[in-house]
Amino acid sequence: MKDISTSILKIDNEEKANGSAIYVSDITIPGMYYAKTIRSTISKGNIKKITLPEMPENYTIVDYKDIPGKNVVKIIFEDQLIFAEDKVTYYGEPIFLIVGPDKIVITELEKQINIEYEEETPEFEYVNSAVHYNFKKGDAKSAFENADKIIEYEYITGYQEQLYIEPQGIVVDIDKNGKVTLTGSLQCPYYVKNAVLQALDAKDSEVRVIQAVVGGAFGGKEEFPSLTTTQLAVAAKKIGKPIKMIYEREEDMEVTTKRHPSKIYMEAAISKDSEILGFRSNVAIDAGANIGLSGVVLSRALIACTGVYTISNLEVKGDVFLTNTVPNGAYRGFGAPQMLFAVEMFMHHIAKEINVDPLELRLKYLAKQGDLTSTQGTFNDPIIMNEMVDKAMEISDYKQKKIDFAKEGVHKGIGMSWFLHGCGFTGSGESTHINALVKLRKDKENKVHILIAAVDMGQGIRTTMKKIVSKILDIPMDQTIYNLPDTDFVPDSGPTVASRTIMIVGGLVARAAKQLKEKWVDKEDITVSERYKQPEYIKWDEENFVGDAYPAYSWGVNIVEVEVCPVTFQVTLKHVWSVYDIGKAIDERIVMGQADGGIMQGIGYGYLEVMNCVDGKIAQKNVTDYIIPTSVDTPAMETVLMDNPYPLGPYGAKGAGELTLVGGAPAVALAIEEAIGNKVFNIPVTPEYIMELIKNGKN
Amino acid sequence: MVKNIIPTSLNEALELLNDRPFKIMAGGTDLMVQRRAWSQTPPEFIEDVLYIFNLEELKYIKEDKGFIVIGSTTPVEDLLHNDLTPFLLKEAIGIMASPALRHMATIAGNIGNASPAGDTLPILYVLDAIIVLESIEGIRELPINEVITGPRKHVIKQNEIIKEIKIPISVYTDSVFEKVGGRKADAISKLSFTGAVNIKDDKVLDFRIAFGAVSATILRRKEIEEKYVGLTKEELIGKVDEIVNEYDPFIRPIDDQRSNKEYRKTVALNLLKNFIITL
Numbered sequence: 001m002k003d004i005s006t007s008i009l010k011i012d013n014e015e016k017a018n019g020s021a022i023y024v025s026d027i028t029i030p031g032m033y034y035a036k037t038i039r040s041t042i043s044k045g046n047i048k049k050i051t052l053p054e055m056p057e058n059y060t061i062v063d064y065k066d067i068p069g070k071n072v073v074k075i076i077f078e079d080q081l082i083f084a085e086d087k088v089t090y091y092g093e094p095i096f097l098i099v100g101p102d103k104i105v106i107t108e109l110e111k112q113i114n115i116e117y118e119e120e121t122p123e124f125e126y127v128n129s130a131v132h133y134n135f136k137k138g139d140a141k142s143a144f145e146n147a148d149k150i151i152e153y154e155y156i157t158g159y160q161e162q163l164y165i166e167p168q169g170i171v172v173d174i175d176k177n178g179k180v181t182l183t184g185s186l187q188c189p190y191y192v193k194n195a196v197l198q199a200l201d202a203k204d205s206e207v208r209v210i211q212a213v214v215g216g217a218f219g220g221k222e223e224f225p226s227l228t229t230t231q232l233a234v235a236a237k238k239i240g241k242p243i244k245m246i247y248e249r250e251e252d253m254e255v256t257t258k259r260h261p262s263k264i265y266m267e268a269a270i271s272k273d274s275e276i277l278g279f280r281s282n283v284a285i286d287a288g289a290n291i292g293l294s295g296v297v298l299s300r301a302l303i304a305c306t307g308v309y310t311i312s313n314l315e316v317k318g319d320v321f322l323t324n325t326v327p328n329g330a331y332r333g334f335g336a337p338q339m340l341f342a343v344e345m346f347m348h349h350i351a352k353e354i355n356v357d358p359l360e361l362r363l364k365y366l367a368k369q370g371d372l373t374s375t376q377g378t379f380n381d382p383i384i385m386n387e388m389v390d391k392a393m394e395i396s397d398y399k400q401k402k403i404d405f406a407k408e409g410v411h412k413g414i415g416m417s418w419f420l421h422g423c424g425f426t427g428s429g430e431s432t433h434i435n436a437l438v439k440l441r442k443d444k445e446n447k448v449h450i451l452i453a454a455v456d457m458g459q460g461i462r463t464t465m466k467k468i469v470s471k472i473l474d475i476p477m478d479q480t481i482y483n484l485p486d487t488d489f490v491p492d493s494g495p496t497v498a499s500r501t502i503m504i505v506g507g508l509v510a511r512a513a514k515q516l517k518e519k520w521v522d523k524e525d526i527t528v529s530e531r532y533k534q535p536e537y538i539k540w541d542e543e544n545f546v547g548d549a550y551p552a553y554s555w556g557v558n559i560v561e562v563e564v565c566p567v568t569f570q571v572t573l574k575h576v577w578s579v580y581d582i583g584k585a586i587d588e589r590i591v592m593g594q595a596d597g598g599i600m601q602g603i604g605y606g607y608l609e610v611m612n613c614v615d616g617k618i619a620q621k622n623v624t625d626y627i628i629p630t631s632v633d634t635p636a637m638e639t640v641l642m643d644n645p646y647p648l649g650p651y652g653a654k655g656a657g658e659l660t661l662v663g664g665a666p667a668v669a670l671a672i673e674e675a676i677g678n679k680v681f682n683i684p685v686t687p688e689y690i691m692e693l694i695k696n697g698k699n
Numbered sequence: 700m701v702k703n704i705i706p707t708s709l710n711e712a713l714e715l716l717n718d719r720p721f722k723i724m725a726g727g728t729d730l731m732v733q734r735r736a737w738s739q740t741p742p743e744f745i746e747d748v749l750y751i752f753n754l755e756e757l758k759y760i761k762e763d764k765g766f767i768v769i770g771s772t773t774p775v776e777d778l779l780h781n782d783l784t785p786f787l788l789k790e791a792i793g794i795m796a797s798p799a800l801r802h803m804a805t806i807a808g809n810i811g812n813a814s815p816a817g818d819t820l821p822i823l824y825v826l827d828a829i830i831v832l833e834s835i836e837g838i839r840e841l842p843i844n845e846v847i848t849g850p851r852k853h854v855i856k857q858n859e860i861i862k863e864i865k866i867p868i869s870v871y872t873d874s875v876f877e878k879v880g881g882r883k884a885d886a887i888s889k890l891s892f893t894g895a896v897n898i899k900d901d902k903v904l905d906f907r908i909a910f911g912a913v914s915a916t917i918l919r920r921k922e923i924e925e926k927y928v929g930l931t932k933e934e935l936i937g938k939v940d941e942i943v944n945e946y947d948p949f950i951r952p953i954d955d956q957r958s959n960k961e962y963r964k965t966v967a968l969n970l971l972k973n974f975i976i977t978l
């Protein structure tokens with residue numbers, strides 16, 4: 001085989017193009033029932049009385065009283081109930097399921113249900129802090145005391161909806177011994193399995209989770225399916241029938257997790273000779289009605305508080321606020337997009353305030369190998385950002401455009417963001433929480449089975465993992481087998497999240513393949529396994545946020561050119577250029593797919609995608625009202641990958657999944673800022689907001 | 700049980716409509732969304748459905764006695780590729796919905812739906828389109844502004860069908876349709892602006908303006924337009940602020956999930972102003 005980066009056809013191209021791929025909604029099991037969720041219609045209050053219609057034979061409701069184990073969804077922080085009991089905390093909170101064989105009958109029954117509430121005043125503001133973190137680096141106190149000038153701004157970011165094409169869906173089956181099998185659209189088979197085990201109070205062998213082909217996820221199928229699967233498993237236990245539950249689009253958009261809205265307050269201490277002495281930042285994220293993963297999202301945001309820059313003195317704090325709104329959760333980037341938007345805007349706003357060219361200021365503080373990170377860890381590996389920035393400026397003709405666009409009467413702007421993304425779980429999560437195990441099994445026909453729980457949700461893992469194994473073992477691709485994960489057959493290699501799959505799981509798979517190569521005996525059944533070991537030099541103090549927050553970082557530069565119509569304030573994307581260091585691409589075209597999709601999702605977050613919660617209800621709950629970019633909105637895009645192999649990744653690969661999203665919003669916001677000549681503080685930068693800025697904004 | 704009927708002729712359709720209440724469906728691109736139900740269950744129609752999209756006899760576009768006449772089941776995509784279709788109508792259709800939708804959507808459906816954001820409507824208003832309604836009792840011809848009476852309200856009777864749309868042939872030296880949607884394709888208008896003028900020998904012979912989605916129905920004020928007929932181009936441009944002020948009180952948009960009042964109003968007036976000063 002040639003260089004590992006040389007593109008090959010994705011192995012699922014054909015089944016997806018010709019329609020033979022089996023998604024969860026394609027699955028039917030003889031005698032299958034359907035489930036519909038009955039939800040709270042208020043934002044906060046007590047359930048006084050539930051009046052049900054006369055239930056026909058074979059129709060039943062399933063609620064918290066039916067849960068054999070604990071009424072809580074097992075995720076990192078256990079405060080999400082499977083079904084509400086006597087009170088509700090957000091509009092759309094699940095109270096019970098109606099289950100039965102005919103959807104029309106279920107719809108009729110649903111109309112006859114009456115739930116009486118005693119309403120309480122809901123909280124929609126950032127007042128109830130449920131998690132607070134803070135940490136320091138250097139001596140921010142003296143930095144601010146000695147400052148000649150303090151610059152402060154607040155940055156606000158909105159919701160973002162994953163808007164995977166395929167909504168949430170699960171099918172459960174139950175056998176005569178009571179073993180439940182859940183097949184669904186999900187990212188983390190073992191999160192689901194563990195959640196269901198706890199809810200059913202079952203033995204390990206009584207729950208099986210199988211991934212169906214996933215039609216997009218973006219983090220939206222990280223922790224959320226743990227809720228729907230536990231509900232269905234409880235229902236199957238009660239009724240003893242296979243049951244299917246597929247969300248409708250509006251239901252999906254109203255009640256599933258989204259990117260956390262945030263408010264980020266930044267302060268910089270500036271010396272007489274225009275040095276940045278230190279930063280103080282205060283981050284608030286809106287968790288919705290329960291904490292779930294929000295603490296982890298917050299910590300990733302806080303750790304990114306200096307972006308790609310080295311700032312010596314820091315005081316960082318942040319809170320997760322509970323509000324009576326739909327719970328927020330994982331979304332590609334996981335707290336970093338909010339923070340990187342704030343940091344990139346802030347660096348530009350500081351430069352303007354102290355009259356320095358933003359490019360010069362940023363270059364001066366750009367992190368170098370050996371520098372201390374925001375948490376006093378060390379950037380151990382080479383950083384090639386200077387070359388990347390040069391390359392990006394060269395291919396976009398950045399400097400000339402800056403000059404041209406500054407002229408009177410030109411409504412164009414060009415914005416450049418620099419960013420990094422920590423690969424893998426934050427801190428020591430990989431070793432303490434996940435402890436990934438992978439296996440390779442060679443059967444008697446010399447076929448090699450890749451046994452991992454990693455889910456291909458379009459990002460190409462089924463292709464890239466096979467590529468790694470076949471290259472190391474020097475066998476053809478079709479001699480490797482990677483079936484959709486099934487917890488009865490694959491070990492827990494961890495969730496498919498956090499840009500960890502190629503670097504961590506792929507790294508373990510590569511090591512296992514090398515082991516297998518050594519032990520290879522023709523026509524013999526051999527199984528090898530590898531377990532994650534934290535590199536010795538990585539140290540992390542979770543309590544105090546001190547040490548190496550991530551084993552490695554991927555880096556990127558995005559440049560976006562826009563034109564803003566002076567009559568309608570609408571933004572037209574003209575061109576996008578990107579340069580990434582992801583170590584080494586395992587397949588160039590697959591990475592380009594991530595790059596094109598990721599940047600449009602990031603730019604969409606920055607200028608287009610409006611989602612508001614009005615009186616506790618999501619106002620944009622269908623694809624007509626929630627606007628994401630179409631192909632007509634998408635400009636020409638140019639992407640350059642620069643090799644910078646990471647010694648512990650397979651062939652030097654690092655994470656690529658989230659990196660391509662996180663720089664989009666600041667790049668487009670900066671381009672718009674330049675086009676209109678007013679500072680931008682909020683995303684999305686909609687025409688409505690641009691109009692307001694032009695009327696009353698700051699230069 | 701709701702019945703779905705596919706008539707084979709216009710006459711059969713008219714007879715059926717005279718017989719009992721039906722919901723007429725043309726392309727269904729509004730109706731199927733509005734009546735959606737849980738997947739794999741039938742859409743939520745409470746009345747019988749008369750599916751007229753297959754009526755070939757109403758699929759036409761032709762020129763007749765000074766009018767362009769469009770049969771009511773003609774999908775808008777066909778109009779996009781026909782030389783007879785007025786320029787402004789093509790402009791509106793070209794950025795309506797998405798290609799797949801345009802092969803089903805009809806102008807009659809846009810009228811029947813009577814949304815203030817319907818994109819072909821401001822064009823029909825500006826071009827003084829006549830809507831031809833037919834029932835077993837005969838034919839009524841009404842100007843578009845008398846057919847639509849409010850958001851989702853119209854005067855089409857239970858036994859009537861929109862047979863065709865008649866657009867008087869007219870000439871303009873300058874005309875624009877500006878749709879302001881949330882994105883460049885497949886978006887419902889936040890607002891729209893339509894302007895058309897005919898200036899000959901430096902004299903304004905015709906001046907027409909319409910706004911979409913800024914009031915309960917499409918906004919067109921003939922009494923304002925008439926004031927400016929007869930001016931020179933320079934004079935018209937010189938009166939731009941006055942014209943903007945004339946329209947100001949009639950532009951009364953709402954706040955909703957797609958935009959807000961201030962934006963809709965500011966941009967509507969900006970577009971008007973921009974149209975005039977760039978003539």
Ligand SMILES: Cc1cc2nc3c(=O)[nH]c(=O)nc-3n(C[C@H](O)[C@H](O)[C@H](O)COP(=O)(O)OP(=O)(O)OC[C@H]3O[C@@H](n4cnc5c(N)ncnc54)[C@H](O)[C@@H]3O)c2cc1C
Pocket residue numbers: 722723724725726727728729730731732751771772794795796797800803804805806807808809810811812816817818819855859860861862885886887888
């Ligand atoms: C994804 C999407 C995007 C869209 N984008 C746009 C857009 O950009 N701009 C826009 O204006 N609209 C848009 N629409 C709305 C819709 O496509 C248009 O309103 C279209 O013109 C409706 O035509 P139809 O034939 O499909 O109407 P139908 O849904 O069949 O009917 C609509 C109404 O008109 C009545 N009706 C239809 N034909 C007749 C007749 N001959 N006589 C009497 N009554 C009749 C029906 O009874 C019904 O009340 C969009 C819709 C979708 C789903």
